[in-house]
Amino acid sequence: MEFIKMHGTGNDFIFLLDLDNKYIGQESNLAKKLCHRRFGIGADGIVLVRKSDIADVKMVIVNSDGSGANMCGNAIRCFGKYVFENATLEEIMQVLSRWYDIAVFYKREEVKKLHFTGDLERYKTINDFLEFMEIGGNVRFSIKGKTVLIE
Numbered sequence: 707m708e709f710i711k712m713h714g715t716g717n718d719f720i721f722l723l724d725l726d727n728k729y730i731g732q733e734s735n736l737a738k739k740l741c742h743r744r745f746g747i748g749a750d751g752i753v754l755v756r757k758s759d760i761a762d763v764k765m766v767i768v769n770s771d772g773s774g775a776n777m778c779g780n781a782i783r784c785f786g787k788y789v790f791e792n793a794t795l796e797e798i799m800q801v802l803s804r805w806y807d808i809a810v811f812y813k814r815e816e817v818k819k820l821h822f823t824g825d826l827e828r829y830k831t832i833n834d835f836l837e838f839m840e841i842g843g844n845v846r847f848s849i850k851g852k853t854v855l856i857e
Contacts, residue, residue, distance in 0.1 A: 708722075708723070709721060709747070710788065711747060711749065712784040712788060713784070714781065714784045715779075715780050717780040718748070718750055719750060719751055719752065719753050719780075719781055719784055720747055720752045720753070721752075721753045721755060721784070721785075722736075722753070722754050723755050724755060724756050725755070727757075733752070733766065733768045733772075734768065734772035735772065736752060737768040737769065737771075738771065738772045741770035742770075749770060750769070750770055751767055751769045751778070752767075752768050753765050753766070753767055753781055753784065755785070755788065755789070762789070762800070762801070765785045767781050790823070793821065793822060794818060794819055794820065794822075795817055795818055795819070795820045795822060795845065795856070796818035798822060798835075799854070802835060803854075807852060808832065808852050808854050809852060809853045809854070810853075810854050810856065811853065812857075813856065813857035814856075817844075817856055817857070820843050820844070832849070832854075833849070836854070
């Protein structure tokens, strides 16, 4: 079982990528076992990352006692970082195109597969994002109106 343990402002979580729904129906028992601080990994809860019908992915939060949680601010902080950890440029630009209502075009197909890691804050400008990625990778951006050309 592969997992990532993350913490956000005092709470720690075990993240499991569950895009194939392998853990459906096992969430409660899994959380109790994995979150046990002496006999497991130890955490306040688990976060299962699953496919979503309305977004790229969704998170399912389960507390260490096996109960479900509808919301957890600290888990959301970690989820945001987890989703963008080592993402491809194409994945990042898909999200940014929705956030900023922009069209994205690639001059070279191979740049789509470049990987980036970093924290993305929704309320920064598109220019801030693109400048950050230019510094971190072999890629250049040009913006004309609502269109971004990537080379």
